[in-house]
Amino acid sequence: MYFGIWLTLLVCTFITYKAAFLELGRFNAAVALGIATFKATLVALFFMHVYHASEKLTKLVVIGVLFFLMLLLGLTMSDYATRLWS
Amino acid sequence: MADSSLTPVHEHHGEAHAAHNPALLHHFAEPQQQRDAASLGMWVFLATEVMFFGGLFCAYLIYRRWYFGDFGAASKSIDATLGATNTAVLICSSLTVVLAVWAAQTARKTLLIAMLGITMLLGLAFLGIKGVEYKDKFEEHHVPGASFSFENVPIPGHPGEFANPRHAQIFFSLYFVMTGLHALHMIIGLGIFTWLFVMAWKGRFTPEWNTPVEIGGLYWHFVDIVWIYLFPLLYLIDRHP
Numbered sequence: 001m002y003f004g005i006w007l008t009l010l011v012c013t014f015i016t017y018k019a020a021f022l023e024l025g026r027f028n029a030a031v032a033l034g035i036a037t038f039k040a041t042l043v044a045l046f047f048m049h050v051y052h053a054s055e056k057l058t059k060l061v062v063i064g065v066l067f068f069l070m071l072l073l074g075l076t077m078s079d080y081a082t083r084l085w086s
Numbered sequence: 087m088a089d090s091s092l093t094p095v096h097e098h099h100g101e102a103h104a105a106h107n108p109a110l111l112h113h114f115a116e117p118q119q120q121r122d123a124a125s126l127g128m129w130v131f132l133a134t135e136v137m138f139f140g141g142l143f144c145a146y147l148i149y150r151r152w153y154f155g156d157f158g159a160a161s162k163s164i165d166a167t168l169g170a171t172n173t174a175v176l177i178c179s180s181l182t183v184v185l186a187v188w189a190a191q192t193a194r195k196t197l198l199i200a201m202l203g204i205t206m207l208l209g210l211a212f213l214g215i216k217g218v219e220y221k222d223k224f225e226e227h228h229v230p231g232a233s234f235s236f237e238n239v240p241i242p243g244h245p246g247e248f249a250n251p252r253h254a255q256i257f258f259s260l261y262f263v264m265t266g267l268h269a270l271h272m273i274i275g276l277g278i279f280t281w282l283f284v285m286a287w288k289g290r291f292t293p294e295w296n297t298p299v300e301i302g303g304l305y306w307h308f309v310d311i312v313w314i315y316l317f318p319l320l321y322l323i324d325r326h327p
Contacts, residue, residue, distance in 0.1 A: 002181060002184050002185065002188075003181070005181075006177065006178070006180075006181040009177045009180075010174060010177055010178075013170060013173045013174055013177065013317075014170075016317075016318060016322065017166065017170045017322070020166070020318070020322035020323075020325040020326065021325050021326055022326055023326045024326070028323075028324075028325075028326060029323065032318035032319075032322050032323075033315075033318060033319075035318070036314050036315050036317070036318050039314045040311045040314050040315065043180060043307050043310060043311050043314070044307075044311065046184075047180050047181075047183070047184050047303075047307050048303075048304055048307045048308075053125075055122040055125070055126060057122075057126050058122075058125060058126055058129050061126065061129045061130055061133055062129065064133065065132075065133035065136045065137070068133075068137060069136055069137065069140045072137070072140050072141070072144055073140070073143070073144055073147065076144050076147075076148065077144075077147060077148075077151075080148055080151060081151070
């Protein structure tokens with residue numbers, strides 16, 4: 001299973017590298033960040049064993065840190081994105 | 087008086103040692119609980135690391151929105167192929183780390199030593215490629231500071247417009263701080279893995295006790311995840327013609 005995850009990660013890296021050179025307009029950033037999030041999720045779930053974690057507290061810490069990171073990025077960007085620049 | 091009260095405690099202590107697994111510390115009820123406590127502690131530390139890097143990612147997002155074209159022009163000057171190669175190198179090192187953890191849990195000493203060694207070689211390869219990249223940036227005068235120069239660089243998608251060097255300098259400041267901090271984490275990781283390698287060589291890890299391999303591995307994977315986000319954000323923006 002580890003080799004399958006490894007191969008998927010390498011293929012995703014190749015796809016994100018190639019996709020960056022295509023003209024996708026606003027979707028370039030969305031594709032790049034989407035693939036990055038997919039890869040990070042695979043590493044956390046299977047390489048860092050969150051999926052098979054015997055301790056629910058570990059999962060709580062992971063969900064908690066994602067929540068606070070989204071709070072940081074979400075609130076900051078919702079402020080900057082809704083300001084009027086002269 | 088004092089002697090008589092101490093002696094039974096010592097005797098009891100000795101019996102307790104004999105009765106339980108020597109790898110199990112006294113304040114844990116069972117080996118599984120001890121492993122879970124160590125891994126939970128590492129996860130809490132990694133949570134603080136996520137917020138630490140999160141602040142830098144937040145700064146990046148704000149400036150990327152403000153100086154959109156300038157960031158595109160600056161990002162295009164970095165070698166994306168070196169970045170992609172380094173991503174592949176780190177992903178391979180993550181594979182060798184999980185194999186090392188598995189080897190430690192299943193008492194495969196030779197495999198454990200080999201995997202820890204390959205992981206360290208891949209980590210050094212990553213830092214070497216990073217060094218080549220930094221050298222290019224120094225030679226091109228793209229390092230923020232007195233000799234910074236970014237004149238007449240076209241903005242991608244806007245023919246006839248040129249990037250503002252002051253704004254490009256902010257991109258390179260973020261580039262050096264984020265990749266530099268990541269490289270520092272790699273160097274600390276190599277230190278941890280050197281220690282794991284020595285311990286594995288001495289045969290200290292058993293299926294009952296291999297916590298350092300497991301939580302050292304968690305750290306290595308976290309550094310990999312940071313790079314998985316740094317790669318598209320710093321190397322791959324506005325590459326398309």
